[in-house]
Amino acid sequence: MPVSALVVTLDAEPDNRQKAFDALMARDWLTLGEAIEDAHLPVVLESDTLSQGEERFREILALEGVVHVDVVMVDFQDVEEFEEMPRRKKNRRPA
Numbered sequence: 001m002p003v004s005a006l007v008v009t010l011d012a013e014p015d016n017r018q019k020a021f022d023a024l025m026a027r028d029w030l031t032l033g034e035a036i037e038d039a040h041l042p043v044v045l046e047s048d049t050l051s052q053g054e055e056r057f058r059e060i061l062a063l064e065g066v067v068h069v070d071v072v073m074v075d076f077q078d079v080e081e082f083e084e085m086p087r088r089k090k091n092r093r094p095a
Helices: 014-025 050-061
Strands: 003-010 030-032 040-046 066-075
Touching: 003 014, 003 050, 014 030, 014 040, 040 050, 050 066
Parallel strands: none
Antiparallel strands: 003 040, 003 066, 030 040
16 A cells, blocks of 8 residues: 655645645545644555555645645555556756
């Protein structure tokens, strides 16, 4: 089961921040940590597959009141087969 450690940056506006927090709390595949300075929320995301984890990541990013999501770590050591290889961004150097 892939497990991702994330830091979710919440909106500075209190109502939007609360909407995002409530939406995150409603997802049983997330474990929320204690917010840092009310803006940065450590989160653990669990999924059955890598592609499901990516879908859930995008779902979090699309929530109202979520400004940014940092991926700290993804552990997929117990995944035996990949549906597709994880995508990788290539470092591009200026010519």
